[in-house]
Amino acid sequence: MFDTLSDRLTSVLQNLRGKGRLSDADIDATCREIRIALLEADVALPVVKSFIAGIKERAKGSEVSQALNPAQQVVKIVNEELVNILGGETRRLNLAKNPPTVIMLAGLQGAGKTTLAGKLAKWLRGQGHAPLLVACDLQRPNAVTQLQVVGERAGVTVFAPEPGNGVGDPVDVARRGIEEARRAQHDVVVVDTAGRLGVDEEMMRQAADIRTAVQPDEVLFVVDAMIGQDAVTTAEAFRDGVGFTGVVLTKLDGDARGGAALSVREVTGQPIMFASNGEKLEDFDVFHPDRMASRILGM
Amino acid sequence: LLGGGDLDEESWTDVEDTLLLADLGAATTAEIVEKLRGEIVTRGVRNPEQARALLREVLVEALHPAMPRAVRALPHGDPANGGKPAVVLVVGVNGTGKTTTTGKLARVLVADGRTVLLGAADTFRAAAAEQLATWGSRVGAEVVRGNEGADPAAVAFDAVKRGVVAGVDTVLVDTAGRLHTKTGLMDELGKVKRVVEKQAEVDEVLLVLDATTGQNGLTQARVFSEVVDVTGIVLTKLDGTAKGGIVFQVQRELGVPVKLVGLGEGPDDLAPFEPGAFVDALLG
Ligand SMILES: Nc1nc2c(ncn2[C@@H]2O[C@H](COP(=O)(O)OP(=O)(O)OP(=O)(O)O)[C@@H](O)[C@H]2O)c(=O)[nH]1
Ligand SMILES: Nc1nc2c(ncn2[C@@H]2O[C@H](COP(=O)(O)OP(=O)(O)OP(=O)(O)O)[C@@H](O)[C@H]2O)c(=O)[nH]1
Ligand SMILES: [K+]
Ligand SMILES: [Mg+2]
Ligand SMILES: [Mg+2]
Numbered sequence: 001m002f003d004t005l006s007d008r009l010t011s012v013l014q015n016l017r018g019k020g021r022l023s024d025a026d027i028d029a030t031c032r033e034i035r036i037a038l039l040e041a042d043v044a045l046p047v048v049k050s051f052i053a054g055i056k057e058r059a060k061g062s063e064v065s066q067a068l069n070p071a072q073q074v075v076k077i078v079n080e081e082l083v084n085i086l087g088g089e090t091r092r093l094n095l096a097k098n099p100p101t102v103i104m105l106a107g108l109q110g111a112g113k114t115t116l117a118g119k120l121a122k123w124l125r126g127q128g129h130a131p132l133l134v135a136c137d138l139q140r141p142n143a144v145t146q147l148q149v150v151g152e153r154a155g156v157t158v159f160a161p162e163p164g165n166g167v168g169d170p171v172d173v174a175r176r177g178i179e180e181a182r183r184a185q186h187d188v189v190v191v192d193t194a195g196r197l198g199v200d201e202e203m204m205r206q207a208a209d210i211r212t213a214v215q216p217d218e219v220l221f222v223v224d225a226m227i228g229q230d231a232v233t234t235a236e237a238f239r240d241g242v243g244f245t246g247v248v249l250t251k252l253d254g255d256a257r258g259g260a261a262l263s264v265r266e267v268t269g270q271p272i273m274f275a276s277n278g279e280k281l282e283d284f285d286v287f288h289p290d291r292m293a294s295r296i297l298g299m
Numbered sequence: 300l301l302g303g304g305d306l307d308e309e310s311w312t313d314v315e316d317t318l319l320l321a322d323l324g325a326a327t328t329a330e331i332v333e334k335l336r337g338e339i340v341t342r343g344v345r346n347p348e349q350a351r352a353l354l355r356e357v358l359v360e361a362l363h364p365a366m367p368r369a370v371r372a373l374p375h376g377d378p379a380n381g382g383k384p385a386v387v388l389v390v391g392v393n394g395t396g397k398t399t400t401t402g403k404l405a406r407v408l409v410a411d412g413r414t415v416l417l418g419a420a421d422t423f424r425a426a427a428a429e430q431l432a433t434w435g436s437r438v439g440a441e442v443v444r445g446n447e448g449a450d451p452a453a454v455a456f457d458a459v460k461r462g463v464v465a466g467v468d469t470v471l472v473d474t475a476g477r478l479h480t481k482t483g484l485m486d487e488l489g490k491v492k493r494v495v496e497k498q499a500e501v502d503e504v505l506l507v508l509d510a511t512t513g514q515n516g517l518t519q520a521r522v523f524s525e526v527v528d529v530t531g532i533v534l535t536k537l538d539g540t541a542k543g544g545i546v547f548q549v550q551r552e553l554g555v556p557v558k559l560v561g562l563g564e565g566p567d568d569l570a571p572f573e574p575g576a577f578v579d580a581l582l583g
Contacts, residue, residue: 039325042513045316108511109536109564110394114425140564141402141433142426149425165433197539224394228322228513230541237540251393254478256515279393279423 004298005037006075013071022070027059030074041296043259044232047266054081079293085262086289091246091271094217099187100132102178102214106207106242107222108234109195112250112276114143116222117192118150119276119284124188125156132186134177135160136170136210137194147192154281157186170194170206175213191216198237207242219244220273223260225252231260232267239268249292250276253283261292306339306350314354321544321581324514331357355578361547362574366556370531371502372408378466383499384416385469386459388492390527391507392519393476396535396561398427400507401473402434403561403569409439413468418458419444420451420491421475431473438566441465451475451487452494459498470499479522489526505558507533510543520549529553534572535561542581 012029013022022030031052038048058064058077067073095101103120105113114137121131133151135158137143144164151158159177162168174191181189191214196203211219221235221244238244247264252275261272272287311332318328334357335350344350376382387404389397398421405415417435419442421427428444435442443461445454455472462470474491477484495501506529508516523529532550534543537560546557557572 036325039319040514042515045319108539110396110509112394118425140430141398141437142430145429146424146426153425197536199538199540224509224511226392226509226513226515227511228516228541228545229320230322230511230539233540234511251478253480254392254515255480255518256513259513 005034005078006071006297006299008033008037009071009074013074022059022065026070027056030059031056034074034078037297038259041257041259041298042228042231043296044229044263044267046232047263050266051081051085051262075297075299079297079299082262082293082296083289085266086292087265087271090286090288091273093273094245096217100178100181101188101218102191102216103188103218103220104191104193104211104214104216105220105222106193106238106244107195108197108224109140111195111222111224112248113195113222114146114150114192115279116220116248116250116274116276116284117147117190118154118281120190121151121156122154122281123284125154129188130186131156131188131190132177132181132184133158134174134189134191135162135164136174136177136191138162138164138168138170138173139166139194141165143192143194150281157184171209171213174210178214189214198234198241204237204241211242218246220246220248221264221270222248222250223264225249225258225260226254226256227260231263235264235268239270244268244270246271246273248272248274248276249287253277257296257298258292259296262296306347310347310350317582318544321542322513322516323544323547324517327547331361351582355582358578358581359574361551362577363550363556364574366550368531368556368558368572370404370505370558372404372469373413374468375500378463378468384459384462384467385502386462386495386499387469387471387503387505388474388495388501388527389472389505389507390474390488390523390529391476392478395476395507395509395512396533397476397507398430398434398473399564400505400533400535400559400561400569401431401471402438403566404559405434405440405471406438406566407569408469414466415440416458416462416465416467416470417442418455418470418472420455420458420472422447422449422451422454423475427473427475434566440471441467452491455491456494456498459495463498479519485522485526492527503531504529505531505533507535508543508545508549510534510536511539511541512545514545516545517548517552520553524553524555529555531555531558533557533559533561537580538562538568542583543577544581
């Protein structure tokens, strides 16, 4: 087994040095290796298919056939295309002209939303903002307590008027959270919501209702970097059910290749804005497309 | 799938796509397809319906349906007369559903007339012990917890000790989520198990895998198994659109069966793993 795509392609194309053009068979063999590498990185199958079609097109061109080392050239092209899709420039958070800026978090169960709420709060505070965390997960056992602890660690105020564990209306808490922010002059509000499945219509409607109630400037879709082929279905469900303006990839401190980054970006067109890479509140960074491309390729 | 007409290349692509989309991975998918091709020839399969049934059969077979899948959670002897409780350790990466599964499993045991004690050995995650305590009161199980930041091995030790003294049937120990790449945290987990073993035998180490997990699930399973010798897999969040196909590789490589599946966030959303039903859902 070869560890990196680069090694694999080099082995497939080792006899090509100095050959004029790549034959169709060479290109097919190359694309098969790229396909496997992308699938092993958990890039979603439909995305792999369209991506490979694009690479095939470029591999037939002169930039590859005339290269001294076709394998390296192909890897370079794959890398370029990946960075392209992942988004060249990192977008900044949209701040409201009339504060408070409202950031709503949404995603599957256990993706890392509540932890991210704390990270965002700490990061925003470091930039001179006065964030307020709003506890709208009234479902998961002790989600409210968790947000309170996280808020305390971040040194920010948490608005948690309802105890949760099944008690309280999340839409109402969200609405009151905005009023509280205005009253106490918080310029950013981060709304933590319960984890939900794309197929759970009732919960998706609740998320849409929270969105309507708070009119967020950003809705961040929080997704675990370890997710597999379900990334597309889930991202589409959140896109259609709630709508989101940006993506946050979590648990990047592990060794998952994180092909979901490519899938979610390609399928929804929304940019990946932040990377979460640890359990502590400071384990948080803006997203770097080039690093992600290398990671997906295993380089 | 395999519908309408002969088994042309398009049908084969459909089969392959179905398996890849279910997270079986490129290599396992290729193997299953190869096996299916062979069986179709040897058995002289004529139509798509037969081929479909055969695919189901090949997939079920690949899940080793004969593996024993009972959870070993019953006490050794009578705990009221010096017998030892069964001890179950629940482990896995962050956010997969360990605490929820611990609660649900307690519920099953309590409903079966067993007494259960929960050990809150996640002393790290914000409000983790509170979350387990809520589950404890929900299902009727005592909870032993330490202070935030306490040594998890010490909490686990105390929980099992208390379980032995109180004569409960089963002690379920919930541990903190940790990525398998963090050697310090994995060492800590190994210590939790070793320390518990000073009190009582550990009957089950359940690795909780999230069904949405892709190919990384295999690496997780490998490393956790090296550190704490996993005896069973719990596949959670199967109520979503994810199929959980990574368990094909996990079962094979670890030689350890999937024992339970998580089908929701409620106390009753835990079920035994059934290869046939799992494959039917996968082929959907
Ligand atoms: N290693 C690692 N763990 C993380 C990261 N982000 C979150 N976690 C952990 O993942 C687990 C789940 O995180 P939460 O913030 O509770 O996730 P959530 O999306 O709010 O979960 P629900 O509210 O239950 O849907 C916790 O153990 C976190 O500590 C990360 O970037 N890296
Ligand atoms: N839909 C669904 N959600 C589940 C299932 N099991 C757990 N969850 C949810 O997933 C989220 C994480 O569950 P936890 O039990 O806190 O996960 P954990 O592994 O203990 O997390 P950490 O301790 O932070 O690593 C919660 O929102 C649970 O309600 C399941 O089978 N289906
Ligand atoms: K499913
Ligand atoms: Mg949460
Ligand atoms: Mg937990």
